[in-house]
Amino acid sequence: MTLEVLLEGFIQALRLIVTGDPAVLEVTLRSIYVSVLSTVLATTWSLPIALVMGLKSFPGKGILKSIFQGLLGIPTVALGLFFYLLLSRSGPLGVFHLLYTVNGMAIGQSALVTPIIVSFTTNAIEATDVELRDLARTLGAPETRVALTVARESISGITLSIVAAFNRAFAELGVVMMIGGNIYHITRVLTTAIALETAMGEIAFSIALAIILLLIVLSITFLVNALRRSR
Amino acid sequence: MTKHVEVQKVSHRYGEREALKDLNIAFDEDEITALIGPNGSGKSTLLRIIGGLETPTEGRILVRGKPEHPNTLRRITTLVFQKTATFNTSVYENLAYGLKVRGFGRSEIKEKVHNALNMVGLEGFEKRSARRLSVGEQQRISLARALVIEPEILLLDEPSANLDPRSVSVVETVISRANHKLGTTVIMASHNMSQAKQLASKVAALQDGVLVAFGSTSEVFGKPSDFLEDFGRLQNIFSGHAHLTDGGLALVDIGDDVKLEAVDAKEGTVNVFIRPEDIIVSKMPIVSSARNILKGKIIEASDWNEIVQLKVDAGKEFITTVTKNSFEEMKLNLGSEIYLTFKAQSVHLVA
Numbered sequence: 045m046t047l048e049v050l051l052e053g054f055i056q057a058l059r060l061i062v063t064g065d066p067a068v069l070e071v072t073l074r075s076i077y078v079s080v081l082s083t084v085l086a087t088t089w090s091l092p093i094a095l096v097m098g099l100k101s102f103p104g105k106g107i108l109k110s111i112f113q114g115l116l117g118i119p120t121v122a123l124g125l126f127f128y129l130l131l132s133r134s135g136p137l138g139v140f141h142l143l144y145t146v147n148g149m150a151i152g153q154s155a156l157v158t159p160i161i162v163s164f165t166t167n168a169i170e171a172t173d174v175e176l177r178d179l180a181r182t183l184g185a186p187e188t189r190v191a192l193t194v195a196r197e198s199i200s201g202i203t204l205s206i207v208a209a210f211n212r213a214f215a216e217l218g219v220v221m222m223i224g225g226n227i228y229h230i231t232r233v234l235t236t237a238i239a240l241e242t243a244m245g246e247i248a249f250s251i252a253l254a255i256i257l258l259l260i261v262l263s264i265t266f267l268v269n270a271l272r273r274s275r
Numbered sequence: 276m277t278k279h280v281e282v283q284k285v286s287h288r289y290g291e292r293e294a295l296k297d298l299n300i301a302f303d304e305d306e307i308t309a310l311i312g313p314n315g316s317g318k319s320t321l322l323r324i325i326g327g328l329e330t331p332t333e334g335r336i337l338v339r340g341k342p343e344h345p346n347t348l349r350r351i352t353t354l355v356f357q358k359t360a361t362f363n364t365s366v367y368e369n370l371a372y373g374l375k376v377r378g379f380g381r382s383e384i385k386e387k388v389h390n391a392l393n394m395v396g397l398e399g400f401e402k403r404s405a406r407r408l409s410v411g412e413q414q415r416i417s418l419a420r421a422l423v424i425e426p427e428i429l430l431l432d433e434p435s436a437n438l439d440p441r442s443v444s445v446v447e448t449v450i451s452r453a454n455h456k457l458g459t460t461v462i463m464a465s466h467n468m469s470q471a472k473q474l475a476s477k478v479a480a481l482q483d484g485v486l487v488a489f490g491s492t493s494e495v496f497g498k499p500s501d502f503l504e505d506f507g508r509l510q511n512i513f514s515g516h517a518h519l520t521d522g523g524l525a526l527v528d529i530g531d532d533v534k535l536e537a538v539d540a541k542e543g544t545v546n547v548f549i550r551p552e553d554i555i556v557s558k559m560p561i562v563s564s565a566r567n568i569l570k571g572k573i574i575e576a577s578d579w580n581e582i583v584q585l586k587v588d589a590g591k592e593f594i595t596t597v598t599k600n601s602f603e604e605m606k607l608n609l610g611s612e613i614y615l616t617f618k619a620q621s622v623h624l625v626a
Contacts, residue, residue: 175360178328182354183373183424193372197363 053251060252072256075233078146078220079213082153087206090161095191097162098169098198099177109166115159124222127152131223144225149233152219157209164208168201169194200272207268211261277339279304279460280325280428285334287320287484294320296484298334302428302477307454307461309471309492312481318464319357321481322430325462326354338427353421357433357464359413361405366392366416369405373424391423394452396445411442418446422453429453431463435470439582439598443552447474468510472496472548472623496546496625511549511594517541517624524566524619533590536566537622545624553621554595556585557614558605566619569593573611576602583607589615 060068097105129135131143131151142148172194180193195202217235224231226240234257241250280302287295295317302308310318323329325336327348335342338351353373362369370388379387392398395415400408405416414434421429434450435443451474453459465471471478471492478495480488480502487502488495515529517537525537527547535547555561560568571589583602587593593615597607607613 173360175356175358176362178323178354178356179360179362180372181328181349182326182352183420184350184353184376185372186376189376193362 049247050251052248053255056248057252057255061256068253068256070229071232071234071237071253072260074146074231075214075235075257076260078149078153078233079210081147081150082157082213083206083210085150085154086158086161086209090158091165091195091202094162094165094169095195097166098172099191099194109163112159112162112166116163118156118159120156120216120218121222122218123156124152124219127155127219128222143223144227144231146224146231149220149224149231152223153213153216156216156219157213160209160212161205164205165198165202168198168205171201172198203268203272207265210264214261215257277304278302279339280462281337281340282321282325283335283337285321285324285331285336287317287324287329288332289320294484295324295331298484298486300479300486300489302460302462304460305454305458306477307450307463307475308477308479309475310462310464310479310481311466311468311471312487313466315483316481317484318481319432320484322354322432322462322464325428326352326430328354351426352428352430353424353426354430354432355414355417355421355434357436359410359417361408361413361416363406364404365401366397366403366405366408367401369416370420370423373420377424387423391419394422395419395449409439411438414438415442415445415449418449422449422457422459425457426459428460428462431461433464433466436466443470450474466510467550468496468512468548470550472625493625496548511547511551511554513547513591515545515547517543517545525624527622527624529591531590533569535622536619537624538619539622539624541624548623548625549593549617549621551584551594551596553617554593555616556595556597556601556605556607557616558611560614561616563616564618565616567615567617567622569615571613571615573607573609573613576607576609587613587615 226236327345575586
């Protein structure tokens with residue numbers, strides 16, 4: 045029975061992809077948009093934080109690293125609830141009317157993936173040879189340029205952290221469900237659609253959406269790895 | 276001669292360990308000074324402090340009589356590290372880095388990089404990946420990258436350690452040329468006393484963070500000292516008695532029935548230096564023009580990347596180096612009986 049459902053899901057996924065089903069295309073594009081936006085947002089503040097944590101020594105650095113590492117496992121529903129309260133009309137950020145919007149979903153997801161980028165990038169920078177920092181310094185580079193040089197040398201690790209962040213955002217359910225509310229044509233994304241279709245008993249369609257989700261995540265990972273190898 | 280760099284009352288600690296202790300030393304302009312001493316003697320720490328990469332716990336660095344901040348020191352000096360460090364990019368980008376930092380234009384950078392690569396014998400290497408070069412080539416790139424920015428003061432930390440003989444020769448020639456042609460003040464840490472004697476005009480000997488000898492090479496190497504005796508065991512340095520032979524060569528008796536021929540016409544008590552890389556290792560005696568052939572046994576072999584360092588008991592203990600390929604192809608091992616061959620010209624005497 046299960047195998048039959050899986051097989052039917054595969055066939056349906058193929059059909060939906062080949063025919064370019066508008067409903068599926070819409071939620072897929074929305075998923076990509078929200079995940080890309082959240083990853084870009086998180087990257088803008090996570091990279092400088094990671095560079096400082098990776099390059100500098102300061103009191104409390106160990107504790108800060110532990111906090112970011114601990115937040116890697118934060119339950120998405122809990123984070124979604126926190127942002128729901130924050131963005132709701134009576135909440136402190138209610139004036140911005142971000143609840144039940146894709147931008148609100150992206151903001152919530154950016155908080156979710158920040159610990160991923162900060163932790164993985166910090167590790168990548170710390171793993172760079174100390175000699176390379178000294179090399180940049182002895183060639184006369186000011187500290188900002190030293191930081192950029194180290195970032196370039198750690199680009200492989202940094203890219204991986206950003207890809208991991210995108211994949212996490214793309215595949216998570218709790219934050220987008222709590223903040224977006226799974227509104228048809230407005231905030232529905234792949235993961236919320238899968239949850240809804242499963243609840244409605246449309247297992248084959250859910251599997252088809254899950255396969256599309258998986259294909260996109262794998263394609264991006266393969267593409268990035270291919271680019272890294274070609275450097 | 277003008278004092279270029281002065282190290283004034285410099286002490287430096289790493290936690291509990293005192294790396295430098297109240298060091299006072301002045302380096303002359305346009306000269307090559309060798310810092311010699313065993314591992315942990317403070318040579319690298321001193322270079323890092325002069326290069327502005329470390330701030331001394333106490334004391335200061337003066338350049339032409341003026342105390343300078345580490346940031347300024349980093350602009351006027353460049354340090355070539357013992358462990359070759361290269362950016363993960365092309366040879367061209369590696370060499371261009373310091374020039375870009377200094378705001379040079381593209382065409383100027385191109386020309387300077389081209390000239391620097393010619394200087395180290397790696398012309399045409401611009402597009403190669405720096406990390407895919409051999410250790411010797413990478414070290415030559417490091418030297419070119421330092422020289423291309425024409426620093427006032429060139430700092431070298433064991434510039435030829437672990438290199439093949441060809442790269443050692445190139446590195447030494449380039450250091451000498453930079454000093455003579457560009458007038459660069461060179462401060463070079465070295466384990467290799469023969470190299471120090473050959474390249475430097477002054478020598479500073481450090482032991483446990485303290486300056487134990489400083490002066491011209493003949494002043495430091497010409498006198499017997501406890502330091503030389505201790506350190507010399509690692510570097511083919513022997514004390515002996517020389518007398519001239521009918522052929523005009525010096526025959527030096529270094530004890531334990533070991534006699535060496537040298538071209539220096541010196542007599543009496545001498546210190547003898549033989550560069551490890553000047554000694555040819557063979558399993559059978561070889562017929563050649565070399566005047567010194569000693570039979571010995573390998574008593575120690577240390578693996579240094581592409582090079583294997585051998586300690587050989589030939590009456591006296593000699594240090595020599597072979598490539599890893601030679602070591603394997605000759606099936607050498609501890610206890611292997613071998614012949615050491617070196618020319619009379621390779622035996623340097625300081626009276």
